Amino acid sequence: MIGKDPFADENQAFAEKTVETEPIFTGKIISLQRDTVLLPNGKQAYREVVKHPGAVAVMVIQDDKMAVVEQYRKPLERSLVEIPAGKLDEGETPESAAMRELQEETGMKADHVTLVKSFYTSPGFADEIIHLYFADQCTKGEQQPDEDEFLQLQWLTLNEAKAFVEQGKIRDAKTVTAIYVWELYQLTGKLM
């Protein structure tokens, strides 16, 4: 993740002290290590840890429709429909990354974005954190995907988005979460 978790120091219940770290792989996006840890009962155990630079995702809503992009997800051997998202570049703030990914994947240019929630995707084996942003004041431009990125943009109403979840087209944590946030926003007028 980017920077230190501000809540790390005060949340140390059942802390596992690292006895040894074995680096296993350093890749383009993730790296992997195996830690030997000392458990609270004095025994040792292994922990497999994937390191990830952190990511952003953006709920962009215009005329009661939310932008989603369909792209192939190699780990699943299928394509998924997801909200615009991407990993943080080195030295980039989550807010800048959110505006950059939004423009690259949808062509929409946001003057500002609002942080909805930050969450860890798989805390059992990975340190990936996703910062989920909301944007509703945008101007239109051209998509500029990365060189090895192929995606198709669509705009969905809330009911269409919920139908996509039922049909299994939408099936990832950040997009399912965004749809719940959107539904609550429509019901309560509050971004929660």
Next chain:
Amino acid sequence: MIGKDPFADENQAFAEKTVETEPIFTGKIISLQRDTVLLPNGKQAYREVVKHPGAVAVMVIQDDKMAVVEQYRKPLERSLVEIPAGKLDEGETPESAAMRELQEETGMKADHVTLVKSFYTSPGFADEIIHLYFADQCTKGEQQPDEDEFLQLQWLTLNEAKAFVEQGKIRDAKTVTAIYVWELYQLTGKLM
């Protein structure tokens, strides 16, 4: 993930054909491989892929309170408060795993659980899928955590759970999602 994704065949937009798979690591919970793929434009790229057996998580609500457990998450070097969850054992159905994890981590015994949603946690680099279940008819018993698992059980009202999110104690995708599902359930009477 467990079994084949039933939606895989119909969602093949921008498919990336595997040219070569390089196995890198096989661990206790995850394994890692690097695939060389052929992109839709004919060029090649690498994809780092983490394989995971799949997981379950359970929203268990009794007397308007939801069970959460605090445990240390080595990848984050901090503890998190999360709903009961765990990985699927070999040959186990998600439903059985949900009832087993619920009993191990909270002591609660459910006669049946209802599937709320299944979602991929990190589709960019991992195939992990989490099946989120709901249970509200349970009987009480004793916690039986795994040998290398140390956790503390609490029961939170919806407002307490939302405060935990604000305070950064709750900060993982499945628990944040569960809290949205619970809030929508209270507002609409429907499990969505």
